[in-house]
Amino acid sequence: MAEYKWPEADKRVHLGKRISRIDGPEKVAGRAKYAYDINRPGMLFGKIVRSPYAHAKITSIDTSAAERIPGVRAVKIIQGPGTEIQWAGDEIVAIAAVDEGAAEDAARAVKIEYERLPHLVNEQDRSSIPDSALIPTAESVVGDPAKAFSEADVTVEGVYGNEVITHCCLESHGQIAEWTDENNVLLHPSTQSVSSVGGQLAQSLRIPAGNVHVKMDHIGGGFGSKFQIDRWGVECANLSKLAGGKPVKLMLERDAELTVAGVRPSIRARVKVGAKKDGTLTAWESETWGTGGQGGFGTLPVPYVWTGIPNQRKNQTTVKTNTGPARAWRAPNHPQVCLITMAALDDLSAELKMDPLDFFIKNIAMTGVRAKVYEEELLKAAEMIEWKKNWHPRGEGGAGPIKRGLGLSIHTWGGGPHASDCDLTIHPDGAVEVKMGTQDLGTGTRTVLRIVAAETLGLPLDAVKVMIGDNRFPVSGSSGGSTTVGGISSSTRRASTDALNQLLAKVAPDLNAQADQLEAVGGRIQVIGDSSRGMTWKQACAKLGTQPLTVRGKQPGQGTLASSGVGGAQMADVSVDIETGVVKVNKFVAVQDCGLVIDEKTAESQVFGAMIMGVCFSLYEERIMDDRTGRVLNPNMEFYKLAGIGDVGEMKVHFMKGPGYDDRGVIGLGEPPTVSPGAALSNAVANAIGVRVGTLPMTPDRVLAALARKGGSNAKI
Amino acid sequence: MSSSGDMPDKPNSGVSRRNFLRGTGLVLSVPLVAGGVNVVTVEGAAVQVYGPDKVQVSLNINGQARSAEVEPRTTLLDTLRNDLDLTGAKRVCDRGTCGACTVLIDDKPVYACSVLAIDAQGRRITTVESLSSNGNLHPVQQAFVDNDAQQCGFCTPGFVMACKAFLDRNPNPTAADIERGLGGNLCRCGTYVGVRAAVAQAAKARPQRGGRRNG
Amino acid sequence: MQKFEYVSPTTKEQAVALLGENWGDVEVLAGGTDLLSLMKDYITTPRRVVNLKGIAALSGVRYSASGLRLGALATFDDVLSNTAVRRNYPAIWAAVEGVTSPQIRAMGTVGGDLCQRPRCWYYRAGYGLLAKDETGHALVPDGDNRYHAILGHNSGAYFVNPSSLAPALIALAAKIGVYGPKGARQVDAAEFFRAPGGDGEREYQLSPNEIVTEVLVPAPGGMKNATYEVRQREALDWPLASASVALKLTGRNVGAARIALGHVAPVPWRAGAAESALVGKAVTEQTAAAAAEAALADAKPLSRNAYKVQLARVAVKRAILAAAG
Structure with a gap:
């Protein structure tokens, strides 16, 4: 009987081999459908009017001309007069129209007046930043850095940094939202979080969490910037509602994508390090600052990796700027x-x-x-x-x-692994399905699921059908923090193991053996090490009768797989x-x-x-x-x-x-x-x-x- | 459906070019026509004027005659994607830089985001959808799969088309040729190592170098 | 993009008749690689677009004893694939090869390269050719000018001319053929470009109802020539600075020289001082460097682009050495 552990190296059939990604053919053929590619019947196109100013108060909005443009089906003010805008590109008005041209014409017809306010958008020059924009964190000291530097044989001091970068996902952020009836929404997002993004939208729309059906087969890049429904996701659903439930596609244009859809904070640092002349590292001192827009970015782990430097002094300051917000950026x-x-x-x-x-x-x-x-x-x-x-x-x-x-x-x-549920189904005809509410960011998630299930069940790879990208499948975590592969492989291994054990129990009597004396190898169920006492996978599955067998595997769970x-x-x-x-x-x-x-x-x-x-x-x-x-x-x-x-x-x-x-x-x-x-x-x-x-x-x-x-x-x- | 950046243009500009036009009026010897298709006489010859409203465009796409009702401002890319549901070519930069929208016109790779649909009439348009049939991948596509020359896959169809066009003209490329010949496509996931290997494999897979064209 | 009407004439006479008398009312479409972006960004909002690609007479690359004719509609591919260009005009060939996107090379045309609009990011964001904000404040001098002009910006235009071909054409003493209501005329490539004095003007010597029809390059006549571009990436990227050089050589001795820089000024920049510095001397690392110094002697870098002076010097030096072989 299979256990909750990975097979030994000499027993691995698929695991650790060089296997081509299973969705490769549909991607190279241009058949893979991303959110951006979904065309729904009667679909409208959404556009957003954005602030040209980095810091301003909206004083008036006139959408009347936009509403008169032929083909316009919905106009919605997102942030009304009186709102203080904190970065250029922030969303103000959303529009849906029958085609992109009309939506764009309407967006340009919206008249917005602002009272401009002073802004700060760069933090390279520390001396020019007003105190009001600085958020210091408490100094942290380890050992006696002053003494260590005075005793160091060699000390160097340098200034280092990295500018703000964006995620620049090739598929911009966005989605298609439609009200399939007055209480239910179908959402095709570009998301790193199939299982949770629907609930986020439902909360904003004040409908039950289960009423948003999320479907996403492919995502054109996320890198940490696509965990949330985002304001444009909520407003897309609002436009759909205003337009009588019609599907609305609202994808960010490239300039908006690079302006508001996430950045990695900058870093600037003055660092001093000291050592003995034999090269023994003794002391670290750093003063770091950087910006990620209006928010902070947590305490920086410095000195990085070299946490055991015996003497350290560390200061950190976050600079608030009127720039698009930071999001998690790959590590x-x-x-x-x-x-x-x-x-x-x-x-x-x-x-x-x-x-x-x-x-x-x-x-x-x-x-x-x-x-x-x-x-x-x-x-x-x-x-x-x-x-x-x-x-x-x-x-x-x-x-x-x-x-x-x-x-x-x-x-x-x-x-480490995120929480993940996996349903593995074995059909009486031998078909095997893995279902999970996860997503494949191009990391190979589908391929991993197939490898783990096939490895566990002793089947060829193409015997396993993988179904992901739907929030009606078992819940699996967001793809962030490199948590996916551990989570999804563990729950799939457990589901496959449990399903196999149930199947072995069904066929054991026919093979005159105990279930724990059986194994699944090479598309057969057999007595361990004895191919003469076995049957084909299909024959074994036929013993299930008329009902397929579905088993839920979980992470966390028994055994350490990740x-x-x-x-x-x-x-x-x-x-x-x-x-x-x-x-x-x-x-x-x-x-x-x-x-x-x-x-x-x-x-x-x-x-x-x-x-x-x-x-x-x-x-x-x-x-x-x-x-x-x-x-x-x-x-x-x-x-x-x-x-x-x-x-x-x-x-x-x-x-x-x-x-x-x-x-x-x-x-x-x-x-x-x-x-x-x-x-x-x-x-x-x-x-x-x-x-x-x-x-x-x-x-x-x-x-x-x-x-x-x-x-x-x-x-x- | 033409596209535009949805960032606003110059804020509060007193005289945008648009206003300027409205204010001064046009000075044209051949006046503007209104909508649809009209014939005007220019220098003694009849010339057809299209738009600015929707007109029918006829396109030869993947060997088939296709037509769509679009405004002259509509790009080939948006026509393929929005009107003909050929979504293999992707809209990414939408400014002729990244290559995700690459299709072939008369066998040459072009940025479909920078071609007007109306201007693509009468030419042979080849999209990624035509390269494979009945589940059989083109050698370039197969090489992309074999060498994992893709991750998220959003740049991939454009890259495949650029590679096909490259190999059609350079059937026996060196590694340096590959690096220099595919500078019009950008990938964010970082699949270039796989793409280089894929192009090399696809070149080797060709039965007759320099002669027959695949696909 | 604003709506426009589209017309595709078949003769240059028709084309010219369809143009307007004011800039911006009508735009000319060739390869489209720049015009579509300009329209998408509302930098230009024509009411009519005149496609020139139906005019067969504007196509083709032809080399003969009298020189080279590049039709305005010849694509970069057409130029690159012409062996006579590669053999006789390496300055042109290298400039075109520096456009490292096969897609742009397949689409982009000679005429379009000459008439494309500046890449200045303030201009492309809607602040006009002279890049001023709503208060009339010039944005470039104290803004982010890392890619802007280091020469020739006295007039208040700080962008750099983006043409790939222009420096080579100037070095090779090419002429640009123009057609308009008054018929055909020719302009020296060196005289074709201008620094505009206002947003309603253009960066080249055309009337709104004129089009570029061809480029005529004299027979090389033994002029050794080369282009060197300083580009950061192999991927499609604008040169940070470039130089094209044509030299009349006797052995290593320079009898005559024409040198033009790209991406350093609102116009392709003829470097007369560098030419003078080189004539009568043998081409060596030292004389090439001295000519490069002379080329940039009058440079007035802005707050953030002093490095471009160095890059332009390197481009001149390397182009001279490459031309001399």
């Missing part, structure tokens, strides 16, 4: 604090004239419980990038204008043209621990994707705010720059697997490899050109400015 806060920590330590190792790899390993015990993992990963990554052969002391990047350098970083993440806490190491090899400041990635390697890997192919894609996103925010992307107008200057994909296929260099991924890793069970992977790229690339650039480019993204202007600070490497061309 919230971690990439920023990783940058400021690993960059400061890299600068310290350079000052000590130590190879940072040696410096990191010498002090690795200060990273705590995962020290051994980090050390193994660093050594593996060093092998992959030929660190010892290619590394040179800082600034000795070669003759000529193109300088080459290496950099490294380590990171951690939790990734856990939490991973480490990773990344190393980058870059070239910098010191005449132009243009940085190119030559090679970028990642070594990652994520417990038991269920599908190596899609897992690898997660890591590649995280590294590429890292290249984007390290070299190219930043939200640019205009001080005077208070608006985003680059709410488009032309100047909100992402890396292209020729911009990311050669990439390699290695998973830490086998004893000590697999036996921890499944751990989430989506976020951790996104944490280190900024630090690894920043350190590589510093190694190449001999000076720190303090702020990401490392654009030519910033690289040349750093070189000029160093003493004019770029003074001559």
Whole structure:
């Protein structure tokens, strides 16, 4: 009888293999339907009129001209006169019309008057920020930092930072909402939370939570920005109601997507670190600030990973700005604090004239419980990038204008399983279905469900039908925090195990055996190790009679199938043209621990994707705010720059697997490899050109400015 | 249904171009016509003037004659997606930058967001929907699946079309060719490693290099 | 996008008759890669759009003993796939290849490249060519001008000319063919562009009812030429600075030089001082660098774009060295 544990390595049929994602064919064929693609009969198109001002009070709204535009079916004021607007792009009026052209014409016909108020949209220059916009947190001290710095042989101080970036989901936020009768809503959202978003909408609409039916087959990117129904979701349903229940499609335009649909907070930091001349790290002091719009972003975990530095002093300030609100962004806060920590330590190792790899390993015990993992990963990554052969002391990047350098970083993440229910049904004809109210963000969730069920039931992959993306399926958690794979694989393993055990009990008498003497392998039920005493899966299922067997599996539940806490190491090899400041990635390697890997192919894609996103925010992307107008200057994909296929260099991924890793069970992977790229690339650039480019993204202007600070490497061309 | 950024344009501008037009009136030797399809005489020849209201456009899409009632301001992308339910091409940047809307016109990759539907008449339009039939994927599509050249998949149909067009013209590409030849498509999930491998695989899968065209 | 009527004439005479006498009433459509975005953002709101693609006479790339003719409707692909262009006019070829999107190369036209509007983000947000807010305050000088002009902005226009081809055409002494109600005329590429004095003006020397019909590039006559663009990304990206150079060489010695910079000024920027600095000298790393210094000697960077002076210098130096081979 199967137990609640993962099979041993030599028994795994599908688990851990390289399996192509099961929804791949429909995606490449253009058949996969995202919310944006849903066309419903009689569907109207929604548009939102937004504030042009970053801080203003609405004094009047006149929608009469908009209402007269032919084809307009609903006009709704979202925020009325008297409301104080806190960021440009905030929603004021919603409109639905029979086609997009009419909706757009109507949106432009709305007349809104404002009383403008002073705004603050940038926080780069700390000295120019009024006190009223600063929210400090209490100073935190460990040990005796003053004494430690006075006794340090080597001290370095640096300023580091990363600009605000957006999620820039390719499928913008939005949904289609329709009232199927006067009490029920059908919602096609683009969401990371199929099971909860309907309840959120129902609450806003004051209808019972069960009256919102949510359906979503595919989502075009979320990265932490799509957990909520959002105001535009509620207003979409309101427009539908005003229009007699007709379906309304309301998807954010790209400029709104980049202005109001979520950002990752910036970070700025002054960091001082000290060490003994033998390289022993002794002291940390940091003052950090940043902005995520009007809200805060929690206490930053600094020093990152190196929590065991014996003496620390930490200050943090949140700057309130009149900018679009922050949302969770893939590993919230971690990439920023990783940058400021690993960059400061890299600068310290350079000052000590130590190879940072040696410096990191010498002090690795200060990273705590995962020290051994980090050390193994660093050594593996060093092998992959030929660190010892290619590394040179800082600034000795070669003759000529193109300088080459290496950099490294380590990171951690939790990734424990979220709560998840799974229904597994075995039909008398042998068909198997997995049903779950989860979502596949492109991480491979469907594929994982199929692998786990097929593995457990001893079936080929295509014998399992996976049904997700519907809030009438068993409840499963939001896809955030890298919690999905652990949660959904655990509940599916339990459901599959219980279902199999019930089936084995049914067929045991026919095989003259006890249920716990049976196994499911190769599409058969048989006595363990004896293929002569068995029957086909179909024959076994026929014993169910006329009723299918459905079993609910849960996470949390018995047995440990998933856990939490991973480490990773990344190393980058870059070239910098010191005449132009243009940085190119030559090679970028990642070594990652994520417990038991269920599908190596899609897992690898997660890591590649995280590294590429890292290249984007390290070299190219930043939200640019205009001080005077208070608006985003680059709410488009032309100047909100992402890396292209020729911009990311050669990439390699290695998973830490086998004893000590697999036996921890499944751990989430989506976020951790996104944490280190900024630090690894920043350190590589510093190694190449001999000076720190303090702020990401490392654009030519910033690289040349750093070189000029160093003493004019770029003074001559 | 034409699209627009839904961020407002210049706030409180005293003289927007729109007002300017209204205020001064037009100075045109051939006056504007109102709605539908009209014929005017220009330089002695009859010229048809379409719109500004909805007119019928006839499009050759995937070898089939299709038609839609759209305003001249409507893009090919929006016509495909909203009027013909061909939603493989995606609307992402809607400003000719990201490539998610890529379709082929006369075998060349174009940004469908930057083509007017009315202007695409008389040309061969190929969308991602035509590449596979009866569940058989085009070699480029199969290579995307095999190499996991997709995550969320929203950029994928556009990327597939760009790769197909690229391979039709570069049947035997080097790694550098692939990096340089697909600069018109952006992915947010970061699938480029898979895409590079997929293009290399699809190139190898071609039975005759430089000759026959797939799909 | 505002509604408009659409017309697709088949002769340039018809096209010109369909245009208006004021800018903005009627827009000309070729590749559409810029016009559709401008209309979507309400930067231009024409009442009529005149599609030129039905006019066969405006197409084609032809090379002969007398030089190169690029039809206004020739696409970037047409230019790139012409072996004579690659062989004789590497400055043009490299400028076109720098547009790294195959889609833009398939759609974008020669005429469209010359007449596209600036990418200045204040202009694209609706603040006008001269980028002023409702109080008349100029937004660029104390705003975010990282991508703006470092030369030639005395008139109050701070955007940079976005044309890929223009610097190369100026370096190669090309002429631009124009057709209007008074018939055909030719303009030196170097004279075609202008810094507008107001929002109602355009950045090129056309009347509202004129169209670009062709570009005529003289036979290379032994002029070695090259373009170098400083671009941050391989993916479709605007150059941060570019330079095109044409040199008459005897051995390494420069007999004549024409040098033009892109993305540094409201117009493609002819660098006469750099030309003078180079003529009579042998091309070396040092003389190229000295010419680059001369090209940027008058640069007046704004608050955030001093780095572009350096990038422009590098572009000039590298273009000279590339041209000399």
